[in-house]
Every structure is written in structure tokens, then in C-alpha cells.
Amino acid sequence: MHKLVLQFENTTLKEMFVGRSGVKIGRSPDNGLVIDNRAVSHHHARVFPGIEGRLMLEDFGSMNGTFVNGQRVKMVTLKAGDCVAIAKHRIFVEDSNEMDGLCMWKAATKPDAPKMDETFMLATKERAEFLQRIAAEGEQSQIAPARLKVPTLFVRKGKTSHAEYLLTDQLTVIGKSELATIRLRGWFAPRTAAQINRREDNSFYLGAAGRIPRINGHPAIHPAKLAPGDLIEVAGVRLEFQYCD
């Protein structure tokens, strides 16, 4: 299967696999590969699988043209290693084996299934390779910054059962309930004020329950990711989130 790598000034912006119906390129958001630049036409070109599985490029009569390896083209075959130039953007064509297993799996399914929108599984080897590759190329690290340190909440204000709490559970509940982790002692404290969830990547998210908690002064209506030093305020209690040794 072929892959397109979109670059601008030597920075990779996006990568896409070219599927059965191809990839349309242009400025308009209804394209598969959107290049938001005035020198790019709304519907500039498309890349699609042609005869014998070869990759084809077609220019839609764009204003500034489409170039392959330096030459302006209208309709041409592409191969791995080719460089397509649209305005100042570059699209590199790569051959990718990691999806081949996937294609084989798809071919093995029943012929009378509806052709579109079939769900299928990425097999183990392909999945492992895919995850490895995108992990290597991804901008952000998935590892929490202080992995070896223990996430802790320090009570800075308010009545609770303890002065500090280690966040060892997947769900930490702040409230007066007997089941709460951080038990509030105030007379009018709600049974369940707020909750903190630990997600798969070991990040912590503060969410509303009986109250909408504030994080650094802002109401957390949507679950808010906690960073070291964040101050949580809810039901008259202030907590500081830190990673400790």
C-alpha cells in the first residue's frame, strides 16, 4: 500500500495511506489531504490507485500546477521515492508494507458483504509495527514526565481526613461519602464532590460530580488534565497536585 508524506520546509505535517478511492488534495476542507495555502487550488489534484495497483497522480487543471520530480504534470504514474510539489509543499510517496497484512485480511472476508464500511482488524505484526513507527515519529511523548514519582495531592485548605493523599487508585473520589478517598469533614460537604481518574497513559483527569471543581481558578466542566502545581478547589477544600519521590 502506498503512503503519502506531506512536508513543508522539511517538517512532516501529515502522513496518509492511499486507499481504494484515492486521496484528493487541495485547499478545500472536503479533500482528504488539505493544504491550506493560497497558492493551492481548492481542488488541486488527486492520487489514486490505478491499473495493476500503480499509484496515479492527476492534476485537476490547477492554477499553479503540480510537479513531480521537478516536472509539471497532468496525469502520471507515481512510484516510491517520487516527490510531488504543490506550491511550497512537498508530498513524498512511500511504499509501506505494514498495511499489506491488513489488505490480505480484508480480501479473506466474505464476498457478499457490503463493500463499504466493513470493520476489520489490524493483525498483530502490522499493529506492532504501526505503533512502533508512529511512536518513533510522534511529536509528543506518551510517557508521563515524572514516571518514577508518586502522584500526590496536598491539602492546602479545608477539612479532610488527611493532610496528603497518594493517588494510587484508578478512581479517586473527593466527598463526604464513606467510600470517598479524600474524605471531607465539613458539615455541609457533599457526598461526592468531584473525582479524579487515572487514564491508560498514567495521566490524571479532574472531573465534576456533585460540584464543578475549579482548577487554577477555572471551572472544570470538561475533565481537565492535572499538571504538577495545579490547584484544585472544590467544596471548600484546596488541593495541590504534585509528583513526589
Added chain:
Amino acid sequence: MPYLTQLVLNTPRLAAPAAKAATATLQPAFTVEFGARTDTGRVRKNNEDSFLAAPEMNLFVLSDGMGGLSAGEVASRLTVDSVAAHCRDAEADLALEFIGDKFAGSSPASNRLASAVRFANRIVYHAAHRHSGQHGMGATVVAVRFTQERMTVAHVGDSRAYRLRGQHLEQLTQDHSLVAEQVRRGQITEFEAGVSELRNVLMRGIGVESEVEADVSEECVMDHDVVLLCSDGLTRELSHCQIADVLASQACAQTAADRLVDLASQAGGLDNITAVVVRPTLRAGAPGSGARFFGKWFSGLAGQL
């Protein structure tokens, strides 16, 4: 284990057992009202979605099957039935072993639900290998179970759980799809994921490999929360806002489920559509219930003793 396998494979649909006191888990502080609806949609020839409601265990499971001919239906039915069977067996036998590793920091109920999902995976995997017509079949699964004041959500695949709390609709599960992985890593946007050629590619499934890892999370439960389990046939057709609107405006879980499925079908119905809506309500007399100021003050007092 062999007994359980036989039980599950020979019974096309498990009948709900006579109401049995849940001895293993404490009676939750909530009663749950639920409603569910499934529809083939307008394009598919058959319905490969399945759901199971086991209110005696406060357990709700949904599965979206894939595979040739009727294998998808078999896979999803086996999945929901196996999850329920494992939970039922655990209620009867408190010492029932857990399948797979336990998560540190998760409650026993969460670990049991994870075990149930792994169990279902083994059942479907072996069934897929046993029958040539079912070779390659698989399914997604999403399950919620209520205990005390908590809710456990377990899932594999791209069927989802949502919770409406107040006006805010929260997606409780992260899809195990290739495009969702790309979005998480910042490679494509949500919009691009929705229109991607590869949006149906899953990274994890039930029955595809001999072992599977489920994502399990816990949530606290509040009065007036509305929980939704749904297959992707619903979320491909309806927007976040439309779903939130229906859940907020329908007082009854069944009418909410019906409305969601109808809207999705009208919007296109390209895939099977299933919605399971669960509304927990605090039991009268449970600690914390009683809307009156005096009642609250009084139970607050009691809490100090």
C-alpha cells in the same frame, strides 16, 4: 471452565435467571432504569449488534460483531452472553478465579469485569477456530456495571460508553481504532478521522487473538446521570449535540433509546444501530438522598457521628 464453555455455546440466548440477591457485591445505592433498542439500519442485510441487560446484577453489555455470513451475529451474541455468564458465576462463587492480571488500584468489581471481557474473548476465539464458517469472526464490547456508588466501564474496540451529567456529555471510552490512535498522537484531526478511509480499522477486538486487553475505568455515579452504550452505527450518524439533546430531553430510558436509534436511521442508517440507555436513581432512604434542606442537614449531622 469446560462447563461454562458448554453452557455458553449450547444456549443460543441465556435466559435471565430468577432474581437472586447479589451476595458478592453490596447492593448499590442506586436503582437503575434502562431501555435498549437495536436496529439493522437501512443498508445492512442483517444485524450483527447484540446487547444484554442483566439488571439483577446491574450489568449492561453491548457488542458489535464482524465476520462472514452470520458469524458477526454469533460473535456479538457470544460476547455479551459470556460477559454476563462470567459475572453470574462470580456472584455464585466468590472464589472464582480471575482471568488475566488484576489492575492495581482498581476495585474488585472492575477487575471482575475485566476478567469477564477476557473470558468472552477466549470463548469467541475458540469458537472462531472451531467452525470453518466462523473463521475470522470477532466483535467489539462495551460493558458497564454499577456497584455501590461507582460504575465500572470496560471496553474493547470502537463501541462506546457516554455519560450525561447536567448538560455535559462525556465520552467515557477511547476507541481502539487506528484513526483514534492517530488522533491521540496528533497526526490527524477528529474530523479527518471521521472521514478517513481507514476509520473502520480496529487495533483490538474480541475473538481475534487468544488474549486481549480490556480498557477498564471507574466513575462515581451521581443522581440524574444518564449512561449510554452504543455501537458505532449510532455515533457515525449523530453528532455529540444530538445525542446529548436526546438524553437530556427524554425522561424515560426506553424512549431515549428509541429516539436515538430512529434519528440515526433517518440520518442514513449505514450500519447496525444499537443504543442502551441506563438511568441510575438514588434509592430513597440511601445516605445522601432527600432533596430537602432539612434532610441534607440531618444526614450531614449523622455523617459526623
